[in-house]
Amino acid sequence: MKISFNKTIRRMYKIIKEYKKQYFLIILFCLLAALFNSIAPYFLGLVTDTLFEGVKNKIGIDEIYILKILLIILICYLINSVCTYFKSFLASELGQKIGYDLRNKLADKINRIKVSSLDQMKKGDVISKITNDVERLTDNITEIIPDLVYNFALIIGSVIMMFVLSKVLAFLTITVIPITYFLLSYIVKKTQKYFELNQRAIGSVNAFVEESVTNNDIIKSFNKEKYFNKKFNKESRKLANYGFVSSFYSSLAVPFNKFIGNINYIVVVGVGSIFVINGKLRLGAIQSFIQYMKDFNRPMNTIAQVISNLQMAVASVDRVYEILDIKEEAEDGNIEKFDFKNSIEFKNVTFSYFDSHNVLKNVSFEIKKGQKVAIVGKTGSGKTTIINLFMRFYNTYKGEILIDGVNIKDIKKEAYRKMISLVLQDTWLFEGTIKDNILFDKVISDEKLSRVLSDSKTKHIINSLPDGLNHEINEETDNLSTGEKQLLTIARALANDSSILVLDEATSSVDTRLEYLINSSLKELMKDKTSIVIAHRLSTIVNSDMIIVIKDGRIYEMGTHKSLLKQKGYYYKLYTSGFDIDEVKDE
Numbered sequence: 122m123k124i125s126f127n128k129t130i131r132r133m134y135k136i137i138k139e140y141k142k143q144y145f146l147i148i149l150f151c152l153l154a155a156l157f158n159s160i161a162p163y164f165l166g167l168v169t170d171t172l173f174e175g176v177k178n179k180i181g182i183d184e185i186y187i188l189k190i191l192l193i194i195l196i197c198y199l200i201n202s203v204c205t206y207f208k209s210f211l212a213s214e215l216g217q218k219i220g221y222d223l224r225n226k227l228a229d230k231i232n233r234i235k236v237s238s239l240d241q242m243k244k245g246d247v248i249s250k251i252t253n254d255v256e257r258l259t260d261n262i263t264e265i266i267p268d269l270v271y272n273f274a275l276i277i278g279s280v281i282m283m284f285v286l287s288k289v290l291a292f293l294t295i296t297v298i299p300i301t302y303f304l305l306s307y308i309v310k311k312t313q314k315y316f317e318l319n320q321r322a323i324g325s326v327n328a329f330v331e332e333s334v335t336n337n338d339i340i341k342s343f344n345k346e347k348y349f350n351k352k353f354n355k356e357s358r359k360l361a362n363y364g365f366v367s368s369f370y371s372s373l374a375v376p377f378n379k380f381i382g383n384i385n386y387i388v389v390v391g392v393g394s395i396f397v398i399n400g401k402l403r404l405g406a407i408q409s410f411i412q413y414m415k416d417f418n419r420p421m422n423t424i425a426q427v428i429s430n431l432q433m434a435v436a437s438v439d440r441v442y443e444i445l446d447i448k449e450e451a452e453d454g455n456i457e458k459f460d461f462k463n464s465i466e467f468k469n470v471t472f473s474y475f476d477s478h479n480v481l482k483n484v485s486f487e488i489k490k491g492q493k494v495a496i497v498g499k500t501g502s503g504k505t506t507i508i509n510l511f512m513r514f515y516n517t518y519k520g521e522i523l524i525d526g527v528n529i530k531d532i533k534k535e536a537y538r539k540m541i542s543l544v545l546q547d548t549w550l551f552e553g554t555i556k557d558n559i560l561f562d563k564v565i566s567d568e569k570l571s572r573v574l575s576d577s578k579t580k581h582i583i584n585s586l587p588d589g590l591n592h593e594i595n596e597e598t599d600n601l602s603t604g605e606k607q608l609l610t611i612a613r614a615l616a617n618d619s620s621i622l623v624l625d626e627a628t629s630s631v632d633t634r635l636e637y638l639i640n641s642s643l644k645e646l647m648k649d650k651t652s653i654v655i656a657h658r659l660s661t662i663v664n665s666d667m668i669i670v671i672k673d674g675r676i677y678e679m680g681t682h683k684s685l686l687k688q689k690g691y692y693y694k695l696y697t698s699g700f701d702i703d704e705v706k707d708e
């Protein structure tokens with residue numbers, strides 16, 4: 122994965138910038154916590170000194186003085202804890218806020234980018250960006266930077282205090298530790314290869330298991346169980362071997378690190394003792410010093426950990442911005458309100474999804490208000506594409522689409538789409554109650570809702586559900602058939618009450634038991650409306666005012682059912698074939 126670090130830091134900064142105040146507070150608490158943490162060990166040393174002097178010189182121990190110092194130490198650690206608490210509290214609050222804002226931004230963005238850009242994205246990937254990456258990012262962005270600040274401040278604080286106590290010992294310590302880190306990173310680099318091999322071995326074992334479980338029936342039917350077992354054995358052994366080597370190396374790091382650290386203690390105490398004997402150092406200073414060594418060592422480990430989290434956060438920032446950077450839908454039209462009165466017209470419309478191949482070629486037709494128009498043709502001939510352009514999902518076509526003589530691109534999308542109800546073959550019900558699904562955020566009177574239900578023939582379906590209209594729809598408790606769901610989407614279109622109705626194969630996946638119901642509810646839906654219907658079963662469209670026959674993206678024939686049959690052309694062939702129209706051979 123290649124990450125442009127500069128760009129990413131800038132993006133991270135952009136995210137942080139919006140929450141400057143909260144961030145400043147968090148950093149402030151970090152610094153305070155580190156400061157008080159660095160003061161305390163110095164006073165601990167003073168306690169030791171007082172005890173030592175008292176015993177050595179037989180002058181008695183100044184208990185009040187010791188108590189005072191202990192109180193100071195207590196206060197230091199108390200402030201440290203309180204500051205850490207506030208820092209953590211503010212950081213998690215801010216993290217959630219950033220996550221909330223980012224998710225909203227992303228969801229909003231998804232609604233505003235072009236359908237053609239969405240086509241090119243993998244759905245699973247988009248979902249994982251909005252959920253996983255945002256979470257990883259917000260977890261890290263509010264933890265990492267404060268953690269880095271806190272730990273750096275601890276290191277600086279302890280280094281300063283070490284120099285205050287003894288320059289020689291401080292120098293010894295800060296030279297040994299970097300050497301350790303250098304050696305450690307050398308080991309890590311050396312072993313990286315085994316980690317990668319281990320990761321890959323895990324991947325292939327997983328793939329193998331998935332393959333042999335999903336295709337188990339085939340394996341059994343070919344009597345290949347032994348063969349597969351042997352193969353699996355080999356992969357599994359590989360994993361075991363790499364797993365051993367990589368975990369061995371990583372377990373090596375801890376004792377190695379500890380050993381070097383302990384050597385350092387020995388050196389400091391040894392050299393320190395000589396200084397004490399020569400009267401160059403207080404005894405308590407050694408004790409303080411060892412505490413500071415810990416405060417110096419621990420943050421080093423934390424920082425290494427934090428930096429690897431930073432890398433993950435950086436990857437997530439980039440992934441989230443892959444969505445945020447997408448160009449949005451082109452300029453919208455200016456006409457705020459539109460009332461459809463006369464006709465819809467396609468004028469020489471030519472279109473391709475990609476530059477290469479024209480899916481629609483010079484398509485022209487006119488639909489008068491109130492007409493019922495059908496579009497007929499084989500799968501892939503371009504029917505849905507006509508609808509996609511009419512819905513303004515794509516706007517890069519040549520030619521014009523007019524409504525009452527006005528170019529549809531000149532009308533505001535919201536006003537435009539308000540005029541149209543679209544029912545698709547894929548029924549889409551979202552999680553929520555049946556009522557939510559039918560109303561889709563629209564407010565209608567109870568009377569009207571009840572009429573919608575009876576017109577759409579959904580009343581008996583809803584009544585048979587335990588909670589009726591308040592029945593919750595979700596994936597687990599899904600007990601509606603495809604046809605029933607389709608009826609609900611028709612009810613939704615009815616409730617929407619728009620003047621133009623578009624049905625794209627809305628009845629294709631419905632069983633015959635419900636087809637009658639759906640057809641009669643559609644009739645209700647289409648009453649007093651202009652409709653464009655795409656249907657695979659030609660029997661359902663014979664009563665249309667106009668039938669447009671599409672072949673390979675061109676209008677091949679156009680007319681009423683009667684006139685088209687009379688022509689004895691392509692439509693005649695499709696209609697009389699008696700099979701699925703996709704089975705009809707083109708000449």
Ligand SMILES: Nc1ncnc2c1ncn2[C@@H]1O[C@H](COP(=O)(O)OP(=O)(O)O)[C@@H](O)[C@H]1O
Nearest residue numbers: 240474475480499500501502503504505506507
């Ligand atoms: N989003 C898309 N991106 C690229 N090509 C597409 C897309 N949608 C449809 N096509 C192609 O356009 C042609 C017409 O498709 P479509 O209009 O869906 O046909 P129909 O609805 O008549 O079955 C087909 O060749 C199809 O592969």
Ligand SMILES: [Mg+2]
Nearest residue numbers: 504505506625
């Ligand atoms: Mg289609």
